[in-house]
Amino acid sequence: MTAPTPPSPDAGFQAGSAFVGATWEFDPSTGKSTRRTGSTDAAEDPNQYMADVHCRAGGTDTPDRGCLTLQCPPKTAGGQEGTPVIWRQAPKAITNPQWSDYPPVSGPTCLYGSEPQNVLTDIAARILTDFHQLPVNPGTLEAQPFPNTLKGGPTNFYTTTTAQTFDTTILGQAVHLTATPTTHTYTFGDGQTLGPTPATGYPTPANTWLTTETRTSHTYTATGNYPTTLTTTYTGTYSVNNGPPLPINGTLTLTTTPKTIHVWKTETALVADTCEQNPHSWGCPGTNTPTKH
Structure with a gap:
């Protein structure tokens, strides 16, 4: 049959x-x-x-x-x-x-x-949810010097966050999204923060780390180990089927994994030899010099 x-x-x-x-x-x-x-x-x-x-x-x-x-x-x-x-x-x-x-x-x-x-209305109603699910890279928080810095001296912080784009399909339509970092909050681990601020900071030459203060630098007043993070707020736009970019009504907030910075203090002493002449001299690498807290 x-x-x-x-x-x-x-x-x-x-x-x-x-x-x-x-x-x-x-x-x-x-x-x-x-x-x-x-x-x-x-x-x-x-x-x-x-x-x-x-x-x-x-x-x-x-x-x-x-x-x-x-x-x-x-x-x-x-x-x-x-x-x-x-x-x-x-x-x-x-x-x-x-x-x-x-x-x-x-x-x-x-x-x-x-x-x-209208499918465009449906996409608009759910676009913020889809925006929050994007694999946006939160960037990194950088510090100079790192991982060790000095008490009483400026430590330079800056971020590598950038705008990111994604192509996806929502309700059968080709959707292009852009996530743009707009503000940053630096958390220094000692109870102090900076931000929200649009400042991303910038790297400085190694010989100026402990003498140059930038808009995003921080001075630690006590020795210790401090977990530092960066929280970035992203705004977004989307376009459907190569249409004009439309704003997303809402933001995305991401925080980096904590990065520990060690704050040391300095001590000075008169020595007879350089480390080259006497590797075991006071203050040379590998000696029990009391330089840390």
């Missing part, structure tokens, strides 16, 4: 009329579903519908490219033109359905008398 042929995605649909389920009828020209006459077995339509209009915005994943050229003239003189759409359907049992949950159930048709659901 030959197996029955499965229905096509748009089974029961005829352009300009309704596609029909066992109990409910959905009219693609109005975007509304109604109970079939005499049906009593379902309190509400178990499906939710989406009018896919993005084919007119340059999308490539519509089931029929005819949506790009379909004309929807007014039904009456002076009336409003219709909107070319492809209807998609998902069960209401799926909460917050994603694009893949909406298979097409019609070919291109004209929607009249109702505003279609």
Whole structure:
């Protein structure tokens, strides 16, 4: 016995009329579903519908490219033109359905008398959530000198954070996102912070580390080991299908892994030999010189 042929995605649909389920009828020209006459077995339509209009915005994943050229003239003189759409359907049992949950159930048709659901609006509603899930690199916090610095002298801090771009797919659309660092908060580990500030700091020559004070340097007043971090706030923009960049209404905040800096004190003494002449002389590397706290 030959197996029955499965229905096509748009089974029961005829352009300009309704596609029909066992109990409910959905009219693609109005975007509304109604109970079939005499049906009593379902309190509400178990499906939710989406009018896919993005084919007119340059999308490539519509089931029929005819949506790009379909004309929807007014039904009456002076009336409003219709909107070319492809209807998609998902069960209401799926909460917050994603694009893949909406298979097409019609070919291109004209929607009249109702505003279609716009995929761009859907993307705007969820873009901040997607922004927070991007693998944005928080950058690094650098210190000069490091890992050891001196009590009472300026320690130069700076960051390597940069703007980052990402290409992803949201609700079937190509989305380009940019995360741009805008403010930084330096936490020095001794209870002192700097920021939020737009200053990223900059590296200085090695021979000026302990004499040059920059906008982002810090002076430790006590010896010890201090965990330092950098917290950066990113703003974002996104564009859909190569459209204009749009601002993301919200920010992303990231903090670097703590980096420990050791603060030492200095002592001076008169010695007879250099370390070259006497490697065991006071203050030479490897000797038990009391230079640390």
